Amino acid sequence: MxxxxxxxxxxxxxxxxxxxxxxxxxxxxxxxxxxxxxxxxxxxxxxxxxxxxNPLILIEGHGDNVRRAKRELTAAVALARHQGVSWTAIGDALDMSRAEARARYGTMD
Structure with missing residues (x-):
């Protein structure tokens, strides 16, 4: 920090x-x-x-980064699930509960 x-x-x-x-x-x-x-x-x-x-330049740049990060995270979760990683482990990695992780990314199962 x-x-x-x-x-x-x-x-x-x-x-x-x-x-x-x-x-x-x-x-x-x-x-x-x-x-x-x-x-x-x-x-x-x-x-x-x-x-x-011009803070809009910063907003636009970070917006692009957020969209890319979301796509990459979704792909990483799909890969982890394909490899048999549990929802509990995925939730822990995302600092959320198993239920939250499954609710957000569970359409991949």
């Missing part, structure tokens, strides 16, 4: 021109993003400033 974002990069003046309200808004937006990018360093987060200007 990454640390909470700090007030800004050291050794730069990119925030010097911001009013206190603009600074507070920018830092809140970085904090919101920081909760999503748990493995990114503070410096990497500050480099993602473009996301603040």
């Amino acid at each position: 990454r640390d909470k974002p700090y007030a800004g990069p050291s050794g730069t003046n990119e925030f010097n021109e911001l009013s206190p309200d603009e600074m507070a808004k920018a830092m809140y937006e970085y904090q919101l993003l920081g909760e999503c990018f748990e493995t990114s360093s503070d410096e990497e987060m500050m480099g993602r400033g473009w996301v603040l200007e």
Whole structure:
């Protein structure tokens, strides 16, 4: 888990021109993003400033990733079931109950 974002990069003046309200808004937006990018360093987060200007780019990209991950997960569950893996083991791997896993992916049986 990454640390909470700090007030800004050291050794730069990119925030010097911001009013206190603009600074507070920018830092809140970085904090919101920081909760999503748990493995990114503070410096990497500050480099993602473009996301603040157009978060739809981020939404579209992650939407594509989610759809791909769902397809891959569905295929992985089908393969596991084909190989005889129990619904209990699949549920454990997905951090859900056996019943939840079977309800979500059970049409493959």
